[in-house]
Amino acid sequence: MESRYHSHHPFNRRLNAGELQPFQVRGWVANRFYYQCRIPVKDAAVLSNCDDRATRRRWVVRMLDHDGHGDHEGANAGGIEIWTRLGIATGLAREVLESHALVVPGVRFAVDAYVNFARTAPWQEAVISSLTEMFAPRIHKDRLAGWPTHYPWIDTSGLDYFRSRIPLADRDVEHGLEVAMQWCTTRERQQRALHILGFKLDILWAMLDAIEKAYPDDLPKDQQP
Numbered sequence: 713m714e715s716r717y718h719s720h721h722p723f724n725r726r727l728n729a730g731e732l733q734p735f736q737v738r739g740w741v742a743n744r745f746y747y748q749c750r751i752p753v754k755d756a757a758v759l760s761n762c763d764d765r766a767t768r769r770r771w772v773v774r775m776l777d778h779d780g781h782g783d784h785e786g787a788n789a790g791g792i793e794i795w796t797r798l799g800i801a802t803g804l805a806r807e808v809l810e811s812h813a814l815v816v817p818g819v820r821f822a823v824d825a826y827v828n829f830a831r832t833a834p835w836q837e838a839v840i841s842s843l844t845e846m847f848a849p850r851i852h853k854d855r856l857a858g859w860p861t862h863y864p865w866i867d868t869s870g871l872d873y874f875r876s877r878i879p880l881a882d883r884d885v886e887h888g889l890e891v892a893m894q895w896c897t898t899r900e901r902q903q904r905a906l907h908i909l910g911f912k913l914d915i916l917w918a919m920l921d922a923i924e925k926a927y928p929d930d931l932p933k934d935q936q937p
């Protein structure tokens with residue numbers, strides 16, 4: 713399954729190899745921002761379908777991780793705000809990011825499909841769909857290792873999102889795997905779990921297909937973000 717993770721997508725390979733022009737990095741950041749913004753909505757959908765109090769107690773922190781809480785500063789700022797700072801560090805205006813004006817149709821459809829799945833599927837299946845994050849720490853670490861040399865024009869404080877996400881991803885995957893192990897009691901459910909993971913891998917892959925298509929190397933200057 714790991715071989716289908718979006719880390720292996722040609723656009724991501726080029727991104728992490730330092731081969732992209734600034735407008736292509738900005739295009740990726742602005743489109744991924746839509747995913748970031750929908751994740752807590754997705755997590756709220758999982759919560760609303762979950763009738764197990766112990767699971768809800770653990771799940772609810774995922775929304776706060778992204779939305780932030782308390783005074784909205786420091787570690788409480790939340791993933792959406794921290795991703796916004798990444799966007800600003802790449803040269804995007806906060807208003808442009810928050811308007812989602814740069815989000816291309818394929819990204820919107822892919823992300824919305826994920827939210828809809830979480831709304832309609834049994835909560836255990838929706839939890840399983842989050843397990844692609846098992847592969848995410850590697851991709852965050854690759855960005856942290858490569859971007860400062862590949863893209864010196866991005867202030868390194870802009871990379872805080874990737875730094876902050878690694879321990880959270882590990883914690884969330886641990887919980888997700890507990891749910892999956894308890895739920896996958898039959899051969900059919902195991903097959904279903906693999907099918908769901910395939911669906912989620914396709915969502916992430918389709919997002920990059922759409923982003924790659926929207927920002928070709930020779931995009932005219934007046935159309936570049």
Ligand SMILES: O=C(O)c1cc(C(=O)O)c2c(n1)C(=O)C(=O)c1cc(C(=O)O)[nH]c1-2
Binds near residue numbers: 841843844845848916
């Ligand atoms: O940068 C990435 O490659 C990447 C991938 C994924 C993922 O595998 O879905 C997530 C994230 N980042 C991420 O930052 C994040 O908060 C997140 C939440 C979830 C989820 O499915 O609930 N996936 C991901």
